[in-house]
Amino acid sequence: MYVRLAFSTAIHVDPEILIVDEALAVGDAVFANRCVRKFQELRERKVTVLFVSHDLGLVKQLSDRAILLYRGRIEAQGRPNDVINRYIGLVLEKQEPAARKDERIRSSFRHGDGASEILDVKLLNARGESALSVASGEPVTVRVRSRFHQARRDPMVGILIRTRIGMDVYGTNTGIEHASLGDFQAGDELEVDFVIECWLTPQAYTLTVATQNADGSSHDWLDDAIAFDVVDTRVAAGVANLRAKVAWRVSR
Numbered sequence: 001m002y003v004r005l006a007f008s009t010a011i012h013v014d015p016e017i018l019i020v021d022e023a024l025a026v027g028d029a030v031f032a033n034r035c036v037r038k039f040q041e042l043r044e045r046k047v048t049v050l051f052v053s054h055d056l057g058l059v060k061q062l063s064d065r066a067i068l069l070y071r072g073r074i075e076a077q078g079r080p081n082d083v084i085n086r087y088i089g090l091v092l093e094k095q096e097p098a099a100r101k102d103e104r105i106r107s108s109f110r111h112g113d114g115a116s117e118i119l120d121v122k123l124l125n126a127r128g129e130s131a132l133s134v135a136s137g138e139p140v141t142v143r144v145r146s147r148f149h150q151a152r153r154d155p156m157v158g159i160l161i162r163t164r165i166g167m168d169v170y171g172t173n174t175g176i177e178h179a180s181l182g183d184f185q186a187g188d189e190l191e192v193d194f195v196i197e198c199w200l201t202p203q204a205y206t207l208t209v210a211t212q213n214a215d216g217s218s219h220d221w222l223d224d225a226i227a228f229d230v231v232d233t234r235v236a237a238g239v240a241n242l243r244a245k246v247a248w249r250v251s252r
Contacts, residue, residue, distance in 0.1 A: 081166025085109040107222040116219040120145040136232035160208040202232040
């Protein structure tokens, strides 16, 4: 309650610079939502806010720029999405000391224990051609090819679509889709296709892919492996194209 009172007082004195250190972590959902709305008001008024938090979702939502501090030094800085990817990777590197650093496939960050390696990622349009631009509603295929370096039982392959500012739009994996892949030995290769109808609004997106253990820990995780655009003849707000149909009636 002391921290909540201090935060409430600080934001109502019209500050030029506001420093907030984990204050939103102490409140309930109603308090947190009020604080988020207040942050957005401060942003519109061009108030500088230094927001310190481990809540990655809030960092994405509230920040224009992010800095990752590690052992008293700046580890990364820049776009919130890129810095958050670096933070997640740093956490996994500490948990998985044998993480591989292979960067043969371009990505904003790559991490994993190296049990398998993603060799190729493709986004295929309705004609089966590699594409970096697809139409809203077009059936597309995400093809992930990987090779195992260690024997693994029932691994998973997953995909994640994000907006250009890093908001998660859609993600799934072979476990969620009840596709049991079986057992693999070192040297085995695997190709998995995810076929989706791309009902997204026209804007830029990125595709993140991963191979994983059954418990969700990563063999090979590639953030933003592919950047692609969705195009449409109509403009729509948000990220989902829900294909609204309009009906109207006139009474006189």
